[in-house]
Amino acid sequence: MTRKMGVGIIGCGTIADIYCRNAPRFANIEIRACADLRPEIAQVLAGKYGLRALSVPELFGADEVDIVLNLTIPNAHVEVSGAALEAGKHVYSEKPLATSLAGARELTALARRRGVHLAVAPDTILGPGGQLARKLVDEGEVGTITAGTAFVLSRGMEHWHPSPGFYFQPGGGPVFDMGPYYVTQLVQLLGPVERVAALAATGIAERVVTAPGPMQGQTIRPEVATTIMGLLDFASGAKVMFGASWDVEAHGHRPIELYGTRASLRVPDPNFMGGVVELGTRADGWRELPTRERVFGKANYPFDAPIHANDRGLGVAEFARAIREGRTPRLAGGLGLHVTAVMEGLLAASEQGRVITIEDRCERPAALSEEEAAELLARA
Template sequence: MNPLNVGIIGCGNISGIYLQNIPAYEGLTLRACADMRPEAAQAQASRYGIEAMTVDELLARDDIDLVVNLTIPSAHFGVSLAALSAGKHVFSEKPLAVDFEQGRRLVDEAEAGGVLLGCAPDTFLGAGGRLARRLVDDGSVGRILSGTAFLMSHGMEHWHPDPEFFFKPGGGPILDMAPYYLGALVNLIGPVKRVFAMSSIGFPERVVTAESPRKGHRIPVETPTHVMALLEFASGAQVTFCMSWDVWKHGHPAIELYGTEGSLRVPDPNFFGGHVEVTERGGDWRAVDSSDMPLGAPNWRSPNWAPDAPSRANYRALGLADLASAVLNGTPHRSTGRLALHVLEVMHSILEGAVTGQPRAITTSLERPAVLDDAAAAKLWKGQPKAATAA
């Protein structure tokens, strides 16, 4: 079968890595991009040798099979719904929507229309996530009893050229960063059953320090920037969960899981590779490198990083290739709309529970995503030069 023709809507900061990676995957042909700012679409189209058009033009094109929604979170629902209504497969950046009921409508719309809906994060399909899943599934640490998950930094205003939306409703560290951590945890442990939470705003105002036209702009903060929760999983595991943009420095690992036979450290779920660390009961930590596995080699670095910072594995668009393989070859679809809907409900339940002080039961559930083995992962990736730099 012919590859799926891909059109991107949203040509902002995240679009560069998608535009760079899509041609490196099997089953995908990059055709066009669109943005509400015509100059942004034209700039990316010229850089990557594709066609720039308006959003309406892209949605009307019969030769676009898959729409990638890279708009800001508040626009995710409207753009995805329009694409699904036009009969397109859709892959959205996280979150699926800023409202849970809107997310549910997108899932229902896709299923009713017979098209696939996917959503970031797809990072758990990278080498680091697959290695951690293998160690859990083969019983290396036994049954998972508990764990911790930490994302702590001082926000986005020091690097993002226009970070205001991060600090408004629909933003914050929960809706922006928690999907990576929740996706990884659901992949390893299974669905969440119940949450308890509290939250705060540590800094009522943020000042943009990134070199951009917005430098010096003051942003009133309107959404929690420090959120702590206890997640109870259907399996019985309990995980302490902290997402914060109010921390200057910390020493916590991203994800640490504690089982009946040992412990496991999972690499940063914002990327696709890294070292997994494992102990056997009370033994020393043993590091297992995923960089030699498919979709694990460092291939990217941010222009915002220090010169001595190491490159990272950034294979964004893996979820698109997984979706395309499901359409073209009948393979399992893993970073699905239903997974994203479960994550969205968990996030909203955390935020709502923090306001009410009451535990919140999670109504959605699902099986863990099907395993993506190394051979299948290798078939998805055609390759590109290593150590590319973000656009």
């Protein structure tokens, strides 16, 4: 493989560590610099991983940085990604691309105008859980998919994230926070969404932060709905129920189930890369198809007692390769724009009490074969 592409991180908070930790696993990227509004935390990350700690403008001007990796909070995504694109850098953003459809449109248009590339997380859909499910769909094992369910339900964020305030402000909420994993996975399996409907509620009105950190003991009053029950109508004709909530103590739903004319398909948690895919029929019941032996399928997270496959950074490596090959990345800005349109559509549908048509469509991203995934790995 040719010269590695240089990556510069903006936003050195919670998620930055795993990107730095995983980067050496990939053949074609190297994280070289980092910056944060709080220079002291950029210094800490830089010290830990041998990076150059820079100011935000310095990072935009740094020659060794080809790709800006935007790991700031969601409300800063448009400002930071926009400034990086203006500076002529390629940008890979953590999800969501933007906290509004207008912001996502602005970024995709800006990238086109500047002639640079834009991509957006989640890269979990490139892992073997999503890709094996994709293969089964593409090879006709499931048949024509008529319907499905997708549920991301939990008791919230304030007991684990040290600064959970942003989750409960406009641009946060379970749809904009966790929706990208589920909607992106569904779009790669089923293609684009045509229309959405939804109803919303807020269960717990006052939430006490129990996670250790600067906000511990503070009370958060959510400014956004914390429960949304939606319906996604795909251009393919598939109808999928989508429930997202932070008001749920316990539940028994699978992350994603799809019902086809030949078989039913269980897709593992799209927040992680691996997991067990299941194919079910009336005749044979459920057949389990584990992915742990596949590329990027091995459990490596949490680090002390691994149960999930988490090679975050795979999307950045795929992005770098697409840039070199002059082709559209799997996680293209256009996919992120469509997913943002669906998420904003769900919120708008719940507020306005009507079905919303999704205007911003995208191509279904190309599948990532085992061979292509393996080529992204650094040689041991």
